[in-house]
Amino acid sequence: MPTASQTLAALTRSGARSGPKRDRAVLRKYADGPLADRALTVPAPALLAEHFVVPWLAEAGVEAFRPERGSAFLTRPIGSTSEPTARDQIALAADLRAALAALPEAPLRSRRPALADDPYSDVRLFAANGRERHVREYLADVLRVVRRDAPLWRAPRPEKAPRCPAKAPGEHAATHRALYRALEIEISLQWLARYIEKHAEPGQRIRTSELWTQAQEDFDGMKARAALTGSAFTAPGRNRFLKVAALVFGPARKVNGYSTHTAPTHPASTLAGIDELLDRVRERTEPAHTRAANLADRREAAAERIAAKEAKFAKEQREAPRSMTFG
Numbered sequence: 001m002p003t004a005s006q007t008l009a010a011l012t013r014s015g016a017r018s019g020p021k022r023d024r025a026v027l028r029k030y031a032d033g034p035l036a037d038r039a040l041t042v043p044a045p046a047l048l049a050e051h052f053v054v055p056w057l058a059e060a061g062v063e064a065f066r067p068e069r070g071s072a073f074l075t076r077p078i079g080s081t082s083e084p085t086a087r088d089q090i091a092l093a094a095d096l097r098a099a100l101a102a103l104p105e106a107p108l109r110s111r112r113p114a115l116a117d118d119p120y121s122d123v124r125l126f127a128a129n130g131r132e133r134h135v136r137e138y139l140a141d142v143l144r145v146v147r148r149d150a151p152l153w154r155a156p157r158p159e160k161a162p163r164c165p166a167k168a169p170g171e172h173a174a175t176h177r178a179l180y181r182a183l184e185i186e187i188s189l190q191w192l193a194r195y196i197e198k199h200a201e202p203g204q205r206i207r208t209s210e211l212w213t214q215a216q217e218d219f220d221g222m223k224a225r226a227a228l229t230g231s232a233f234t235a236p237g238r239n240r241f242l243k244v245a246a247l248v249f250g251p252a253r254k255v256n257g258y259s260t261h262t263a264p265t266h267p268a269s270t271l272a273g274i275d276e277l278l279d280r281v282r283e284r285t286e287p288a289h290t291r292a293a294n295l296a297d298r299r300e301a302a303a304e305r306i307a308a309k310e311a312k313f314a315k316e317q318r319e320a321p322r323s324m325t326f327g
Helices: 003-010 045-059 088-101 121-128 134-151 169-198 208-229 238-249 269-321
Strands: 026-030 038-042 060-066 072-079 085-087 205-207 253-255 256-263
Touching: 003 045, 003 121, 038 121, 045 060, 045 088, 045 121, 045 134, 060 134, 072 134, 085 088, 088 134, 121 134, 121 208, 169 208, 169 238, 169 269, 205 208, 208 238, 208 256, 238 256, 238 269
Parallel strands: none
Antiparallel strands: 026 038, 060 072, 072 085, 205 256, 253 256
């Protein structure tokens, strides 16, 4: 395989005299210095990129890549599967200039027309003796062409977490009903625990109708207070409440024609059982309570913002100069 210098030496033209900048030869003529009175026809950036820079990088054991975004110059070892790294383009241009300036003398070409381009010798002299600004701008154009023509490097995308399977049409409604059922059970248990602590006497007979009447009055009051604060409250229905009461007190019995419960003779053990039931129920109701708390926080923050704006407006109205009308 020919070396980078041999590939460049085989180049017989410097590029077009017009057209896009990447394909256009660079003409330089200096009035003083080492290149005084000598016209140089430096190869077009695209030609030098193809015939020297790419083989030169390959000799160094690296290949170039183009990033998806930005202007970084990416390289990685040839044959490697690792992610390319960004190169310092100023340092890379300096290395490229040193390599061009160190090129050996071009071999003599027989049968070459006297006026033909000599891109090899011209770029060698230009890199070694050209003005700093001209060489820097030229090599920046060359590296830009190499980057744009290099293969696109796409950074590996993180694997997406597998999506949960779509729920069946009736599954959403079933989940919703289960959540409300758990909320009703939780509120019923909390009310019964307070009733046993404050009102029930051990062994007392409690009619289910009276128990429900007291609970319903408390639920209505709790619902009204929740409406005032803008929070949600799920009041248990009669059947749900009585089922929970039967779970706490045991099955109701007919006494003098009335469905009746018997208060526990050992309230402490009954309350401990209620706490265990509440822990199990709250595993299902916790997401709903979290959403309600977040909603309440957002509403409170919005109310504070509105109050602050109203106070600011009132202050501006008080401090605004009042116009006076004279009759």
